[in-house]
Amino acid sequence: MSLLKITPTALPEVLIVEPKVFGDARGFFTESWNEQRFNEAVGYEVRFVQDNHSRSARGVLRGLHFQLPPHAQGKLVRCVAGSVFDVAVDMRKSSPNFGRWEGVELSAENQRQLWIPPGFAHGFVVISETADFLYKTTDYYAPQAEGCVRWDDPTIGIQWPDFGGAPTLADKDAKAPLLADARHFE
Numbered sequence: 001m002s003l004l005k006i007t008p009t010a011l012p013e014v015l016i017v018e019p020k021v022f023g024d025a026r027g028f029f030t031e032s033w034n035e036q037r038f039n040e041a042v043g044y045e046v047r048f049v050q051d052n053h054s055r056s057a058r059g060v061l062r063g064l065h066f067q068l069p070p071h072a073q074g075k076l077v078r079c080v081a082g083s084v085f086d087v088a089v090d091m092r093k094s095s096p097n098f099g100r101w102e103g104v105e106l107s108a109e110n111q112r113q114l115w116i117p118p119g120f121a122h123g124f125v126v127i128s129e130t131a132d133f134l135y136k137t138t139d140y141y142a143p144q145a146e147g148c149v150r151w152d153d154p155t156i157g158i159q160w161p162d163f164g165g166a167p168t169l170a171d172k173d174a175k176a177p178l179l180a181d182a183r184h185f186e
Helices: 034-043
Strands: 004-008 013-020 021-024 027-030 050-056 061-067 075-081 082-092 101-107 113-116 120-126 130-137 146-148
Touching: 004 034, 027 050, 034 146, 061 082, 075 082, 075 101, 075 120, 082 113, 082 130, 101 113
Parallel strands: none
Antiparallel strands: 004 013, 013 113, 021 027, 050 130, 061 120, 061 146, 075 113, 075 130, 082 101, 082 120
């Protein structure tokens, strides 16, 4: 029996990761991270160096963020309280999927995780009253390598869910460039 189900998305490098959940009348148990099983499942070695935790209210939209080489980040993300609509956008100019996006609901209930490898922008919007969001990164935060692209760029065309109003954005996200003007991977 596999303890980890991996499902490719329309962007083949972006993967839905579903750990096996063992539940009974007492509650549940799940192994949320196992390096050996994860590396076997994705087919290459991934090393995480930093864990982050954010809490946000309904309608808070964080993203779309990425880091360029030599500090490019892969992220394994999950929502442990509430629910979010999580998005990855291919920022690799040489990719046939450049500018395409994939979105997945992550929640405490479904316990899904999303693997977003280096080369992709990442963002999410909170669709519950609040959400606690955890993510592991493969490189440390490096502001000089940071990139951002607008959450509502019509070229990308993300179909964000209706969460009852306009999103609440950080200043840098509100001023992020469009895809055509954003920094990108080669």
